Amino acid sequence: MLEFQYHLPVNFVFGCGKSDTIGKKAVALGKRALIVTGGSSTKRSGLLHKIETLLQENKVSFCLFDKVTPNPLTTTIYEGAALAAAEGCDVIIGVGGGSSIDAAKGIAFQTVNSGDINDYVFDRKFSDQALPVIAIPTTCGTGSEGNGFAVMTNPETMDKKSLRCKAIVPACSIIDPLLMTTLPKSILAGVGFDALCHSMEGWLSSLAQPLTRMQALEGIRLSAHSLGKVYDDPSDLDSWEQLCFASTLGGMVINTAGVTAPHGMEHPASGLKNIVHGRGLAALAPVIFEESISGAPEKFAIISKLLGGKDEKDCVPKIREFLTKIDLATTLGEQGITLEDVDWMAENCLKVSAAGIANHPVVFSLEDIKRIYRKAI
Template sequence: MNFQYYLPVNLVFGRGKADLIGEKAASLGKRALIVTGGRSTKESGLLARTEEQLKKEGVSSVLFDRAEPNPLTTTVYEGAEIASGEGCDLVVALGGGSSLDAAKGIAFQAVNGGDINEYIFGKKVSDKALPVLAVPTTCGTGSEGNGFAVMTNPDTLDKKSLRCSAIVPACSIIDPLLMTTMPKPVLASVGFDALCHNMDAYISAISQPLTDIMALEGIRLAADSLIKVYKDSQDLDSWEKLCLASTLGGMVINTAGVTALHGMEHPVSGLKNAIHGKGLAALAPSVYEASIKGSPEKIAAMSKILGGKDESDFVDRIKNLIGELKLMETLGDMGIKETDVPWLTENCMKISAASIANHPVVFSREEIRDIYTKSI
C-alpha cells in the first residue's frame, strides 16, 4: 500500500459559524474583495452581515458582485483587476460553488496576471495567490475544500478547472444555517453534484485509502440526507449531513479527481451554459450503465448505500433518486442537439482527458459519442 495525501484545508464547520466571518478575515488581511453573485447573498442579508463584520474587525472591503453561474475567465480578469487596483490582500467568497470558484480564480489571477488559460492547461504553474475566505451558501461543489476553480473560456467554450494548492481556501466557514433558503430546484441540483463528487472519487483509478474512506462516508451522508432536506427544509440535522457530504466531496476530488461523468458534463455546460447538476443527472444513467463492468465491487457498495442489493441495480437506484429530486431533464431539454455531439465528444477528449483516463472503463470516442446521443 503506497500513497501520498496532502490537502492543507482549514474548515470551520457548524451552525452559526458565519458569525466568525469578520474574525477569520481579520487574521488573513486588511482589505478584502468580496466576491459574490448578483442576488442571493443580498436578499438573504449575508452580504450586509459580512460587510458589517469586516468593518467591526477593521477590515475594509470592496464588492465584486458579478460572479455568474459557470463563471467565465473574463469575469475572473475583471475581478482580479479590481482586486489589484484597490490594493486588496484578501478575497472573501460568498455564495454557491460558482462564486467560490470565481473568487479562487480572482485570487490567483490578481497575483499572477497573464493568460489564466495557460495555467489551466498546465503550460505555466504558480504556487501563489491571495488568501481566500470561503463561505458557501449551497452544499454541492465542495469548492470550500479543494484547490480547484472551474471556469469557462467564452472564446473556446472550454470549461476546465484551474488546479493548484495556492487556491485551497485559507479558511472555509461551512454554516448549515446559510443553506436553508435554497429553492428546491437549486438544492436538488447541488445536492446531486455533491453525491456525484463522492462517487466519482470513489471509483476513480487514482483513488487511495483515505479518499475511499471519505468518499464512502460522503456517499452515505448524502444518501441519508438529500431527500430529507428536499422534503423538509427545516431538518437541520440533515442539513449538517449534506453540508459535510458536500465538503468531503470537494476534498476527495482534490486527490482522486473526477471521472467520466464530470468529464462529460463540463462540455455540456460549457457549450449551453447548462446547470451543472442537471447535466450530471441527464448523463448519469448512461455513464454508469457503461461503467459497471470496470468496478463491480465498488459500484455494488454504492448501490447498497442507496438502498440497492448489488451492482446490478445501481443504475435503477440512481434513476429513482433523480426522479425523487425532479431532475429528469435530458440533454435535449437543455438545448443539446445530435449535431452538437461531435463537438461535445472532441471537447471532452480535449479538456477532460485525465477524467476519462481515471474512469473504471476508459471510454473510446465512439463510446463517449454514444453516451451523449443516448442522453439527448
C-alpha cells in the same frame, strides 16, 4: 504495500452559526478584502450585509465584486482581479455557490499571476502563488470549499476546465448549514446531486487511495441519507448538517482522487450551452454508469447498497429512483443539447477532461463518448 500521499491544507470552520466568525477569520488573513459574489441572492438574504458588518467590526476594509454568473467566465476572473489589484486587496472572500467560490479562487490566483490564465488552466505555465481565500458556501454541493480547483469557461473557445493549484485551496472555509436552508428546491436538487457525484466518482476513480475512499463512502452515505430529507422538509437541520458535510467531503475527495467520466462529459455540455451543472450530471451519470458496471462491479455494488439497493445490477436503477425523488430526472435534450452538438462535445471532452476520462473504470473512446452523449439526449 500500502503507499499513498495526501495533502490538503485547509482550515474548516463547520457548524450552525459559524458564519458569525467571518470577521475574526478575515482579520487574521488580511487588511482589505474583495468580496466576490453573484448579483442578488446574498443581498436578498442579508448575508452580504452581515459580512460587511462583521468586517467593519474587525477593522477589515472591503470592496465588492458582484458580477459572478453561473459557469463563471475567464473574462470575469480578469475583471475581478483587476479590481482587487487596483484596490490593494490582500484577501479574497468568496460568498455563494460554487460559481462564486471558484471565481474567488480564480481572482485570487490571477491577481498575483497576470497574463493569460488559460496557460495555467492547461498546464502550459505553473505558479503556486495566490492571495488567501476565505470560502463561505451558500449551497451544499460544489465542495469548492475543500479543494484547490476553480472551474471556469473560456468564452472564446467554450472550454470549461479547472484551474488546479494548491495556492487556491481556501485558507479558511466557513461552512454554516444555516446559510443553506432557504435554497430553492430546484437548486438544492442540482447541487446535492453534484455532491453525491463527487463522492461516487472519487470512489470509482483509478486515483483513489485509502483516505479518499473513506471520505467518498461517507460522502455517498450522507448524501443518500440526507438530500431527500431536506428536499421534503427544509426545517430538518440535522439533515442539513449531514448534507453540508457530505458536500465538503466530496470536495476533499476529488482534490486528490479527481473526477471521472460524468464530470468529464458534463463540462463540455455546460461550457457549450451554459446549462445547470447538476442537471447536466443528472442527465449523464445514469447513462454513463450503465456503460461502466463491468469495469468495477464490486465498487458499483457498494454504491448501490448505500443508495438502498442490493448489488451492482440495481445500481443505476437506484440512482434513477433517487433522481426521481428529488425531481431531477432529465435528459440532455431537455437541457437544450442537440444531436448536432455531439461531435464538438465529444472532441472537447477529450481536450478538457482527458484526465477524468482516463480515471474512469471503463476508459471510453471518442466514439464511445459520442454514443453515450446521443443516448443521454
